[in-house]
Structure formats: structure tokens, C-alpha cells
Amino acid sequence: MNSDLILLGHGSGGRLSHQLLDELIIPTLSGTAPAARNDAALLEPVAGRLAYTTDSFVVDPVFFPGGTIGSLAVHGTVNDLAMMGARPLWLSVGLILEEGFSRNDLQLILTDMRQAAEAAGVRIVTGDTKVVPRGKADRIFITTSGIGVIEHELAIHGANARVGDAIIINGTIGDHGIAVMAGREGIKAGTGIRSDSAALNGLVAAIVAEAGDSLHVLRDPTRGGVATTIKEIAGQSAVSITLVEEALPVNPAVRGVCSLLGLDPLFVANEGKLLAFVAADAAERVLTCIRQHHLGVQAAIIGHVCEGDAGRVRMETSVGGLRAVEMLAGEQLPRIC
């Protein structure tokens, strides 16, 4: 019996489960010794409306340039809360482990989770671990849920885009998807491309403070990329949107890998990017505010909400044409998050 491996008994709820929790999972996630263990965590009272979200993470590989499945699981859930304009407070963690998974890798992933949570100012307060037999899962799946508090009265949601709004992105597109795929396939051309995975709650707080009620929509273009997210918002808000191809920030290395593989970066996943829909008269100062944040140095206005058919999205191409933008139709990069 190799003590470096996860065993079925670690998911039994019995003695081995307790050992794994006490020796590895709880101290690594919390940074402290296990405290009283109960069926649920008690949360301190907060003033304000609460936002609540969940995401499952199945990324392959679990270690990729710029992150791990652990930090990704924290960032993804923190960002979903931030996109409601909420301040993320608490996370839960559900681990599904494959029998034979490395305890050492588990420790690295959980350490990465804790560091990501600390950096984002959120606390992991409750969790659960299951183990399935070899071949019944792929190493590790993580499901995080999160609770945040909304401390303002703004209406920030996908049905709130208005004609005239400028659409701002905080940097380059496609980095996460291409970094993960390059990591998985060992693509040499992908060397140097890193995931943009990051917690956006600090940046959102700065945007909310600067924009106030000029801020109409926030959304993170993850699976399906910028194109799918923009199309979603155009539908929810029943507006027409025009994107400007030349304005889209793309890392040249990402553009290179995309050309090589016939991918469009507009459909590739991001994990540290947001789209902010901002009233035209506030757009320049919000852009300046975003550029002053370390996660927004390459921010740009990439399009506008305009008159026209509800749900329509078009791209002004570099050669002056207009082409229709649709949602990602199938699956171009499975298990990207």
C-alpha cells in the first residue's frame, strides 16, 4: 500500500477519511489545524443582499501554465459572484478524487486553492470529499460554490445592456483556453502562453466605485469565449451589438496557436477577463480606471450596443465588412475549465 496514493477508504467517512481530512485537506485549505467539525459551517451575519453561485471544474490537465484546477475553482466562483457586483465572502469545496490519485498532487492543488482564496479575500468554510474507484473519474474534479454580499443598490445584470453602451474588456482574449490546450497536447508553439486565471473581485470593486450607475452589465467570458458571452447578453437585453475586430486585444502567441489550429480566439475561454457594459459618457474614465489596475493594463473598448435586431451580434472586420457572430456551436476545446 503506497501511502502517497488516495485509497477508496479515504472516501469511506471512517478512520481513513478522518485522517486525510485532519492531516491534509483541512490544514492545507485553512492554513490551520482542524477545528470543530460539524455538518455545516456557521456564517457571520452580513448586511446586504446575498448572491450565491456554483461551478464544477474538470479541467485537463490539472496543472497548466498559469494555474491549477485548484486556483481555477476559486477564481471561477469568486468571479461569478463579482459579476453580480457582489463582494465574495465564503466558498464551499466538493472534491471527487479518483482512487490512486497522488496525495502530493492533491496537496499542491489544495495549497493553490488556499493561496487563491487568500489573495481574493474569501474563506473556504465547508467541504466534502468522495473517492471513486480507479477509472471512474479522471484524477480530481472540484465543485466550488460561493456566497457574496451586494453592498450597493446598482442593477448589474445581463438584461441591462442599453443602446449606446461601450463594451470594455480588461485585456487579451483566449489565453486560458490556449494555455490549457497547449499544456494538454504538449504544443511547442504554445510555450510561454499562460492562463489568465485570476480573481476579478478587486477590479470589479474599482469599476463599481468609478462607474456607479453607468455600469449596466458585467460578465466573465469563460466557456464559449467572448463571442458566446456577447451573444448571450444581446439576447437577454434584447439589443444589437457590434464588435470591432481590430480593437480586440489578442496575445500574438495565442493568435499564432489559433491560426495553426484553425481556432478563433473569440470563442476561446478566458478565466481572468470581464466584459463591462458602460454608458457612453462614462466609458473613457472607466477604461482609464481599469487600465490602472494590474489586471486591466491592456484593457480596451471592443464594441458598442446599437440600434437593431434584438439578439444580433456583428463584427466590423479589419477590411471594413460586417459579419454575423454566433454562439460557439459545438465544443472546440473540451475540459477547459
Added chain:
Amino acid sequence: MNSDLILLGHGSGGRLSHQLLDELIIPTLSGTAPAARNDAALLEPVAGRLAYTTDSFVVDPVFFPGGTIGSLAVHGTVNDLAMMGARPLWLSVGLILEEGFSRNDLQLILTDMRQAAEAAGVRIVTGDTKVVPRGKADRIFITTSGIGVIEHELAIHGANARVGDAIIINGTIGDHGIAVMAGREGIKAGTGIRSDSAALNGLVAAIVAEAGDSLHVLRDPTRGGVATTIKEIAGQSAVSITLVEEALPVNPAVRGVCSLLGLDPLFVANEGKLLAFVAADAAERVLTCIRQHHLGVQAAIIGHVCEGDAGRVRMETSVGGLRAVEMLAGEQLPRIC
């Protein structure tokens, strides 16, 4: 392309994902057409402390006598909240699907989830769906998290067992574990055994109302069974506990299968049972109250907290001896929840 199967593209975040969400997942889980979709759900304000928990479910088979992975995922999380004395309010659902999983089975499972949620009085308010390639997961894994409100000032937790407390269980032990295993292995002797999976929040509300501050600990003996849970509480509360073998309610069919397979029902999982530690002078009336509830007809006092070594658990056997009870050491029944 068989339209009855889940495809990788259903996890892409693109058009297929939206179709699956709009046509199947959201209407089935919510019972209504999809409403505005945002990154997180907004929760109504509530008065009281909040409890927060999560659990992942990997049970095999996903349909078993007395339930499905869907109702189990609702009951498990509802019960974890109820064991804090909280009133469960909201659930999140993270689905991990294997490519090729049957859409029809998914619909049956989600319907079972919704019915379980409605019966328990909780709302499923947010969710996420991922799809992994064939062979990278086993059909379906579900991670639920839940939030509840604590509307009393009682201290109900695992460190609160006191010398003299009576330990009450609301019915027979081992039904869930044996039902799942019989379902999985096709054991004929298991015919007629059904999982006890049930939401315990209604029963807990009745117990809290009857017992008041005579109620010291509540816990549901799931993975690891009654033995492991009692051992946990003895450790957390630094008390000694004596169980009475003859007092343990066991369904004769469960006892039969356990004898056949060399299992001890004391270590087999339950999903609709709770252990209530109650001050001696309130024990009889709390027992009566539990027996009046449809989930407590076979309730019994199965042991007491006594003077002695902290963390020690012993069983008074039918022949009058005392034997030590330890936690489940390894894994006797993998993937029971």
C-alpha cells in the same frame, strides 16, 4: 448522432449548452421556463444566522431501491443543514456528466431532485453543468451545496454531548447502504430493502420545538454508519458513550444481508436517520414526539453518554458483555452516496 445522449458540446458553454439548459435542466429542476440567467442567484434577505454546507454524490447505481442520485443529493445537503438546527432554504447543483449519458436518465434524476426539493421546502437557485469525455467519469456526479437559516439560539453541535444524555435514533439502521449495494450487485436477498433516504428538516423542527435546550447534538449517521458518527461525537465532546446492542432497530432483511456478507449494520450508511443527544429528563417526551412523525415511527433510545474516558465508545452486547466500538477502518461499501 443520437439525440438521446449527452454530448461533449453540451458542456461547451455554447449553443448546445444553452439548449440543454433551456430545454431540459432548468425547466426540470425549477418546474418553470428558464428566467433571466446570470452568473449567480440573488437571495431574499433572512433574519438569523446562516448555515452553509456542501456534499458531492457519486453513488453507484444512480437509480437504487428507494431513490436516485438526484433525491439523495437533495436529502444529503438538506440534512447537513438540519443537523445544525437550521431551516434549509436554498440549494446549488453542480452536475458532472459523462459523454454518452442518457438524456432520459438525466431527466428522471433531475425530476427526482426537484420533487425532493419541493417536498423538503427548499429551492434550487443556481447550478452548473460540465461534460467530460466517455470513460472520464461514471455517468453522473452531483455536488449540492445548501444555505439554511438558524432561527433559534440553541447550541446544537458535536461538541455539546453531556454526561447523562440519552441517544435517540429515529428508526432502523443500515437500510441505505444495503439497498444501494443490493441494487448494484443484484443480490436477491436484498429484494424489498429500500433506502431510507429522506429529508429530515421537518422532523428536526419538531424535535427542536419539543426539546428546546435539552437538545445537545444532532447528527446524521451517513458514511461510516452509526458507529463512526457516535465515535466522532464522543471525541468532539470528550465524553464516553455506551450503546445497547439490543436497542438498535435493524430491519430483519438488512440484518439478513449483513450476516450473509459479514457486514455490521452499525457501520453501514443511512440517509434518512439522525442521532439526537437529549438531556435524560427530556428523553422520553422527545422520543414520543419523534415516534409521532412519519420518519420516526421506529425511533428508539440506543445508548447514553456516561462517565469515562474521553472518546471511548462501548457496546453492551446481547449476552451482557461490553465491547469497544471503533470507527470504520477502511471502506466496506464504496460509492454508497
